[in-house]
Amino acid sequence: MRIEVRDASFSYPDHKVIFDGLSFSLEKGEILCILGANGAGKSTLLNSIGGLFQLSKGDILFDGQSIRSLGQLEIAKRVGYVPQSHLPTFPYSVFEFVLMGRTPYIGTFSSPSDHDRAIAEEAIETIGIAHLKHKPYTEISGGEMQLAMFARVVAQQPELLLLDEPTSHLDFGNQIRTLELIGNLSQKGFSVIITSHFPDHSFLLSNKIGILKDGRIIDIGSVDEMITEENMKKIYGIDVRVAYFEQAGRKICVPLRQN
Numbered sequence: 001m002r003i004e005v006r007d008a009s010f011s012y013p014d015h016k017v018i019f020d021g022l023s024f025s026l027e028k029g030e031i032l033c034i035l036g037a038n039g040a041g042k043s044t045l046l047n048s049i050g051g052l053f054q055l056s057k058g059d060i061l062f063d064g065q066s067i068r069s070l071g072q073l074e075i076a077k078r079v080g081y082v083p084q085s086h087l088p089t090f091p092y093s094v095f096e097f098v099l100m101g102r103t104p105y106i107g108t109f110s111s112p113s114d115h116d117r118a119i120a121e122e123a124i125e126t127i128g129i130a131h132l133k134h135k136p137y138t139e140i141s142g143g144e145m146q147l148a149m150f151a152r153v154v155a156q157q158p159e160l161l162l163l164d165e166p167t168s169h170l171d172f173g174n175q176i177r178t179l180e181l182i183g184n185l186s187q188k189g190f191s192v193i194i195t196s197h198f199p200d201h202s203f204l205l206s207n208k209i210g211i212l213k214d215g216r217i218i219d220i221g222s223v224d225e226m227i228t229e230e231n232m233k234k235i236y237g238i239d240v241r242v243a244y245f246e247q248a249g250r251k252i253c254v255p256l257r258q259n
């Protein structure tokens, strides 16, 4: 699905403007990684693209159609959202939680079909959490919850994935496996918008980068163009080195000692 954000602005009810006049687009199968300091407005932007927050100005278009004209069910089928974190309320099993990803496809008075169950099983296998399947969702760790949310969104089979720091609770291995999975999903045609606090991860995803600062996308471009020592200083206020690391066969971005 092609996504276009057109002259978008957003303010919370306290009238604080979070972003103003944002415009960018994303083609089907592309990954856009939004970088920005704490409080820059990354989550607010994802919530707006997912139709959870209403823009104060401008528009968001899915394949040329304004999300204002799409119903909640249509958006729920097309957009999969993995928030930064959430509080579990009911002790569903992990399997039941993942199966909920099928909700937009199940009629109000119907139950999940064998097909829905098979898709949930497959998503659980893909994410590698089969060992958690029967555990209550309220009794798993933060990282396991993040993986379960990822499985749920994979079961949902949306066209656009909105991932708010999807690796923030994950161990070193699961971070890399999740990034690879995101890369595979984009190759299958999923469009992905991801926020991250790890510029180095961008070199593993080789995606498009947008920098959100002072309520604007100050620049958008390829990883090589955007992950530079100057830009990292501009966003995070620290000195970093960006260099080609031969043994890894890729560029890396590492912070320097600041004093």
Ligand SMILES: Nc1ncnc2c1ncn2[C@@H]1O[C@H](COP(=O)(O)OP(=O)(O)OP(=O)(O)O)[C@@H](O)[C@H]1O
Pocket: 012, 013, 014, 016, 018, 036, 037, 038, 039, 040, 041, 042, 043, 044, 045
């Ligand atoms: N419900 C709200 N009402 C008013 N202001 C809010 C609300 N939620 C967030 N904000 C403010 O909006 C700004 C952007 O918040 P947002 O969560 O989008 O930032 P972020 O870039 O995702 O931050 P982080 O990297 O810390 O997760 C912040 O200054 C925050 O304090």
